[in-house]
Amino acid sequence: xxxxxxxxxxxxxxxxxxxxxxxxxxxxxxxxxxxxxxxxxxxxxxxxxxxxxxxxxxxxxxxxxxxxxxxxxxxxxxxxxxxxxxxxxxxxxxxxxxxxxxxxxxxxxxxxxxxxxxxxxxxxxxxxxxxxx
Numbered sequence: 001x002x003x004x005x006x007x008x009x010x011x012x013x014x015x016x017x018x019x020x021x022x023x024x025x026x027x028x029x030x031x032x033x034x035x036x037x038x039x040x041x042x043x044x045x046x047x048x049x050x051x052x053x054x055x056x057x058x059x060x061x062x063x064x065x066x067x068x069x070x071x072x073x074x075x076x077x078x079x080x081x082x083x084x085x086x087x088x089x090x091x092x093x094x095x096x097x098x099x100x101x102x103x104x105x106x107x108x109x110x111x112x113x114x115x116x117x118x119x120x121x122x123x124x125x126x127x128x129x130x131x132x133x
Contacts, residue, residue: 012089017082017098020106023072032097033067037075037084044117048074048106053121056080058128063091065127070095078102 018026026032027050034051036043043053051074054062071092075081078100085098099106107113 023099032070032072035071035073043121046113072097074099076102
C-alpha cells in the first residue's frame with residue numbers, strides 16, 4: 001500500500017479573499033489601494049477608477065513600489081489576482097486582498113468603471129524604467 005502525502009495550502013494571516021462588495025466598501029472608506037494586475041490593453045478597455053496598473057508579469061519586480069497600506073489585488077475574473085496574492089505573499093507590506101470574481105464581478109454588481117489609459121495606467125512603465133536605469 002502506497003501512502004499519499006496530504007497537501008495543504010499554507011495559511012497567510014495577511015492574505016485574504018473578499019467579494020467585490022466588501023472590496024468596494026473598503027475602497028470607498030479609503031482603507032485600501034486597488035492594484036490591477038491585468039494587461040495594459042485590458043486596463044485601457046475598462047478599469048475601476050483609481051486602480052493602479054501593475055501587470056502581473058512585472059508585479060514581483062515592481063513590488064518595492066507597492067503602497068505601504070493594505071491593497072486589494074484585482075484582475076478580470078479573479079484568477080491572476082489569486083496567484084498574485086497567495087502565490088506571492090512575500091511582496092506585500094501589509095494586508096493583501098484577493099478580489100473574488102474580478103472586474104467582471106465588480107461590473108456585474110453595477111459598480112463604477114471607466115475606460116481609457118490614465119496616469120495610474122502608465123505609472124508602472126515609469127517605475128520599470130527607473131529600475132533599469
